[in-house]
Amino acid sequence: MQELLAVRSIRVPRWLDHSLGLVAYIYLGAAVIFAATKTGFIICRYDPFIPFFRLGANTDMLLFGSSILLISVFVGRPYCRYLCPYGAILRVLSCFSKWRLSIPPDTCINCQLCEDVCPYGAIHPPTVAQSPERRRKGKRRLITALMAAPVVVLGFWWLGTALAVPLSQWHPESRLAEQVRLEELGVAESTTEASDAFRGSGRSVEQLYQSALSRRNDFVTLGGLLGAWTGLVIGFKLIHLSVRRRRDDYQADRAGCVSCGRCYWYCPVEKVRLGLISDVSEALPDGQMPTGPLVQLTVGGKKS
Ligand code: SF4
Ligand code: SF4
Numbered sequence: 086m087q088e089l090l091a092v093r094s095i096r097v098p099r100w101l102d103h104s105l106g107l108v109a110y111i112y113l114g115a116a117v118i119f120a121a122t123k124t125g126f127i128i129c130r131y132d133p134f135i136p137f138f139r140l141g142a143n144t145d146m147l148l149f150g151s152s153i154l155l156i157s158v159f160v161g162r163p164y165c166r167y168l169c170p171y172g173a174i175l176r177v178l179s180c181f182s183k184w185r186l187s188i189p190p191d192t193c194i195n196c197q198l199c200e201d202v203c204p205y206g207a208i209h210p211p212t213v214a215q216s217p218e219r220r221r222k223g224k225r226r227l228i229t230a231l232m233a234a235p236v237v238v239l240g241f242w243w244l245g246t247a248l249a250v251p252l253s254q255w256h257p258e259s260r261l262a263e264q265v266r267l268e269e270l271g272v273a274e275s276t277t278e279a280s281d282a283f284r285g286s287g288r289s290v291e292q293l294y295q296s297a298l299s300r301r302n303d304f305v306t307l308g309g310l311l312g313a314w315t316g317l318v319i320g321f322k323l324i325h326l327s328v329r330r331r332r333d334d335y336q337a338d339r340a341g342c343v344s345c346g347r348c349y350w351y352c353p354v355e356k357v358r359l360g361l362i363s364d365v366s367e368a369l370p371d372g373q374m375p376t377g378p379l380v381q382l383t384v385g386g387k388k389s
Pocket of ligand 1: 186202203204205206207208337338341342343344345346347348349
């Protein structure tokens, strides 16, 4: 659905793209912890497309799903790129995929059309040579990132432990204990199905409170783990961004490319290969000349 709606895609600034991309990994960590503790399957519960496929859901989810689809018109696949935990796993796995989009440097004419049309910012241009001063700065940035990463992990671990109480409130047992506590105090507006079922179960209120307390203690550890995971994700991203990779040609980002095929459709080299045009210059904007090796490949008819 998102792909079909991506008709006016704008390029998301790199810093924003990298920052938003972290959310999916943090969400993945939270989803694993919540599922492991039987707190809930939040990926399924908050899937924005369920209202459309099942033709029914509450208003909040309908609004959420509609917003994602509206954003899809201007930002390519926003849910897959910035929220979906499954998308986060696929991004990592795509780095090791055998079959993927690649740009052969011996035929690319460096026209930049693929970079311009890719709605996912997944084509990287060649890098420019750096001055010794900039290289020194780059090294200093990498050392800073390496030193900052453990601090970030520790900081988020601490934050995660501090959030144990609000995190534990997501667990059904904690919510039930809170409802029963309010009922016992006589301030609950009404009973709920869960509290009625509890009262018919034969368990004592003390047992319920003890169980909820035990969940809260679990979440001190689990919140710390989630925090450490968040810090790890941020630390790794900082290091990743600090490493400068040299590129002599246009390259597709293994993790970012979703194989939508748009760049194929615009690439002059591909058009020549498919016989849609006879020369790459026919597909280039007015005045632009090919600069890469394909000049010999197409103008002469054969690769020289
Ligand atoms: S196939 Fe699609 S996502 Fe991949 S580089 Fe080309 S335009 Fe971008
Ligand atoms: S559109 Fe084709 S020829 Fe142009 S830079 Fe991209 S891969 Fe190279």
